[in-house]
Amino acid sequence: MLCVRDLCRPGLIQASFDLAEGDCVAVRGPSGSGKTVLLRAIADLDPNTGIVELDGRSRAGVPAPLWRRLVTYVPAEPGWWAESVGEHFPTWPSAAPLIDVLRLPAGSQSWPILRLSTGERQRFALARALLLHPRVLLLDEPTSGLDAEAAAAVEQLIRARCAEGAAVLWVTHDAAQAARVARRCLYVAHGRVGQDPAMTYISIGYGHLALAAVFLVVNGGLSIALNLGLERQLAVATVRMTVQLLLVGLVLTTLFSLVSPLWTAAAALAMILFAGREVMARQVRRLGGFWSYGLGTGCMLVSGSLVTIFALLTQIHADPWYHPRYALPLLGMILGNMMTGISLGLDTLTTAAVRDRSAIEAQLALGATRRQALRVSTRLALRTALMPIINTMAAIGLVSLPGMMTGQILAGVAPIEAVKYQLLVMFLIAGGTGLGAVAAVLSAGYRLTDNRHRLRLDRLATSRKVF
Numbered sequence: 153m154l155c156v157r158d159l160c161r162p163g164l165i166q167a168s169f170d171l172a173e174g175d176c177v178a179v180r181g182p183s184g185s186g187k188t189v190l191l192r193a194i195a196d197l198d199p200n201t202g203i204v205e206l207d208g209r210s211r212a213g214v215p216a217p218l219w220r221r222l223v224t225y226v227p228a229e230p231g232w233w234a235e236s237v238g239e240h241f242p243t244w245p246s247a248a249p250l251i252d253v254l255r256l257p258a259g260s261q262s263w264p265i266l267r268l269s270t271g272e273r274q275r276f277a278l279a280r281a282l283l284l285h286p287r288v289l290l291l292d293e294p295t296s297g298l299d300a301e302a303a304a305a306v307e308q309l310i311r312a313r314c315a316e317g318a319a320v321l322w323v324t325h326d327a328a329q330a331a332r333v334a335r336r337c338l339y340v341a342h343g344r345v346g347q348d349p350a351m352t353y354i355s356i357g358y359g360h361l362a363l364a365a366v367f368l369v370v371n372g373g374l375s376i377a378l379n380l381g382l383e384r385q386l387a388v389a390t391v392r393m394t395v396q397l398l399l400v401g402l403v404l405t406t407l408f409s410l411v412s413p414l415w416t417a418a419a420a421l422a423m424i425l426f427a428g429r430e431v432m433a434r435q436v437r438r439l440g441g442f443w444s445y446g447l448g449t450g451c452m453l454v455s456g457s458l459v460t461i462f463a464l465l466t467q468i469h470a471d472p473w474y475h476p477r478y479a480l481p482l483l484g485m486i487l488g489n490m491m492t493g494i495s496l497g498l499d500t501l502t503t504a505a506v507r508d509r510s511a512i513e514a515q516l517a518l519g520a521t522r523r524q525a526l527r528v529s530t531r532l533a534l535r536t537a538l539m540p541i542i543n544t545m546a547a548i549g550l551v552s553l554p555g556m557m558t559g560q561i562l563a564g565v566a567p568i569e570a571v572k573y574q575l576l577v578m579f580l581i582a583g584g585t586g587l588g589a590v591a592a593v594l595s596a597g598y599r600l601t602d603n604r605h606r607l608r609l610d611r612l613a614t615s616r617k618v619f
Contacts (some may be wrong), residue, residue, distance in 0.1 A: 153319050154223070154288050156194065159202035163189040166202070167345040169338060171288065171319040174409075176310065178334035179323045186343040187323045188228070191290040194321070195225035206287060224286035228293040228323075230277030232265045240280050250279040255305050270297035278306065282313065289313070289320045295329070304471050307333050308411070315409045332471060365390070407476040416476045420460075420483055424453050427491045434495040437502040439599055440613040447595055448494050455588035456486050463580050485556065485577055486584040489541055493585040497537030497593045502612060504529035505600050512607050522601035530597055537589035541582050548578065 154171035163186045171177060179187050193200040196216060204211040211219055234240060238261035241247040251258060254275040268276065274297055281289065289310070295303035310320055310333065324330050330337050338345055368390055375382040407415055428449025438444040460483045464470055470478040505512065508529060515525040548554055557574040561567055602608055 153207060154194075155203070155205040155208075157203040159190070159193055159200060159204060161189065161193050161198055161200040163343050164193055164200070164345075165343045167193075169345065171321065173317050173319060174314050175336075176314050176320040176322060176334050178330035178337040179321060179340060180325065180327070180330055180337055181340035183325075185340045186345075187340045188292055189343070190340060190345060191225055191292055191321065191323065194288075195220055195223055195290055197225065221284045222286055223288040223290065224281045224284055225290040226278055226281045226292060226294060228274075228296060230273055232273075235264055237261055237263045237265065237268070237276060240276070241283065247279055247283060250282055250309075253305060253309050254279055255302055271299070271302055274298065275302065275306065278309075282309075287318060289318060291320060291322045293323050293325070295324075295326075300471075303329075307471070311409070311411060332475075332477075404476065404480065407480070411472065411475055413472075413474045416474050416479055419476065419480055420457075421453075423480070423484060423487060424449060424456060427452055427487045430491055431495040431498070435499040435502065437499065437506060438613050439498075439502070439596065440611055443599055443611075444613060447599070448491075448498060448592055451494060451588045451592040451595070452487060452490055455584050455591060456483060456490055459486055459580050459584040459587070463576070467576055482577070482580070486581055489544075489581045490585045490588045492540055493537040493589040494592045496540070497533045497589045498596055500536040501526075501529055501533035501593055501596050502600070504532055505607065506609060506612070509607065509609065516605055516607065520605075522597070522605045522607075525605075525607070526597045526601070530593060533593045534589060537593065538586060541585045545578060545582065548574075554578075 153173045153175070156170070157168045159167040167190055169177075179190065181187055189198070192198045193202075194204060196204075196211060196219060206214075206219075206222060214222070232240065238244050244261045248258070251260070256272060256275055256279070257263075260272075265273075274294055278291075278294055291310070294310075295306050298306065307329070310322070314320055320333075322330075322333060324333075337347070339347060368386065372383040372386050374380075375386065403419065407419055428445055431448035431452070432438060432445045435444075439447060460479060461473075463482060464473045464479055468478050468482070473479075505526070512525045512529070516522070554574055556577060557570045561570050599611060600608055
């Protein structure tokens with residue numbers, strides 16, 4: 153869409169980068185490093201050299217007024233050429249929808265410019281630029297004078313414009329904002345434009361993936377040579393994993409652009425329902441009827457939702473709090489571990505109840521309550537459910553580096569920041585697994601008995617083999 157090559161002027165040294173349709177790229181760097189100079193040069197407001205193209209069309213071949221309507225610059229301190237607000241818009245009714253979205257006073261048409269606060273001036277300047285429907289927006293700290301609510305409104309509006317196909321170059325000093333609004337980040341230092349060291353990552357091509365997949369081929373060969381019979385399952389699992397992840401990538405890309413609470417909730421519910429199926433499938437002996445699926449699924453729904461929402465509201469502080477970029481990956485990590493804990497706990501409890509039937513019924517016959525009779529089996533089930541996450545926490549850092557932390561470090565995040573995020577996630581995973589496992593095991597214990605304190609193994613489905 154927008155191609156910049158070797159753009160130069162005093163304070164700017166051979167800037168080269170591309171903006172794709174719908175792209176939002178943050179620009180960071182110290183004060184005075186050349187960020188504003190870069191935007192003004194792209195808008196051709198200052199003399200400069202180099203090549204700038206929009207949709208393959210050279211800037212040199214486009215009349216300057218038309219270029220600036222297509223590639224529109226919004227300065228941090230906007231200028232005004234008339235006395236009242238309304239005089240800066242072609243017609244006030246055309247501006248009214250933007251005025252409302254940006255949380256500006258509806259009756260401000262006749263206000264004198266001198267009456268406006270810094271934040272109001274920034275939002276009115278953004279509104280008049282958006283009325284041009286530019287292909288590219290050059291925003292110079294558009295929320296620097298705004299409170300959190302007004303800044304969120306601006307971010308949401310720009311996100312919507314990107315979804316419609318506009319490209320945005322957004323100068324900001326706020327690293328958290330850059331992570332929220334931008335897909336990637338440029339860094340300006342001493343007039344040189346490069347990738348932000350805090351947001352760079354090593355690109356992986358399909359050839360790299362194919363090379364890594366050679367190890368799976370080796371595993372399949374070993375299975376054949378050793379008569380393990382796992383080569384078909386390995387191939388199916390590999391294909392299934394690849395297709396699922398590609399589909400998830402496409403779905404997440406769409407969800408990230410929509411930022412809808414309904415779509416985020418729908419995706420989260422789908423994740424929980426699939427996780428419930430996995431919990432059911434991993435049990436050798438499981439409860440009969442809907443309980444085999446509903447118990448584990450219900451416990452994950454309640455526990456996973458509570459822990460994820462708690463983290464989003466109190467630790468992550470996403471804006472909005474339900475943003476799928478944060479909510480869905482966090483829920484996925486919690487569910488993945490909770491699923492293992494609940495399935496192990498339920499399977500251990502049902503297996504122990506069958507194996508120790510005589511001992512349990514001997515206690516019941518002597519007047520023990522069902523809780524007392526199942527105490528040993530319940531403790532064993534809960535220990536089995538929680539041991540994997542305890543072992544993971546004990547070994548993490550010394551024996552293994554977790555995938556999330558490794559991914560962040562490879563993406564350029566400072567190691568200590570990656571460690572803090574990993575600790576937060578591990579605490580949440582441990583909490584969610586504990587709550588889910590306790591709820592599932594205790595509920596299953598009550599289902600395996602009745603209100604007359606009898607052991608009801610007839611409520612178990614026929615045992616099955618799990619590979």
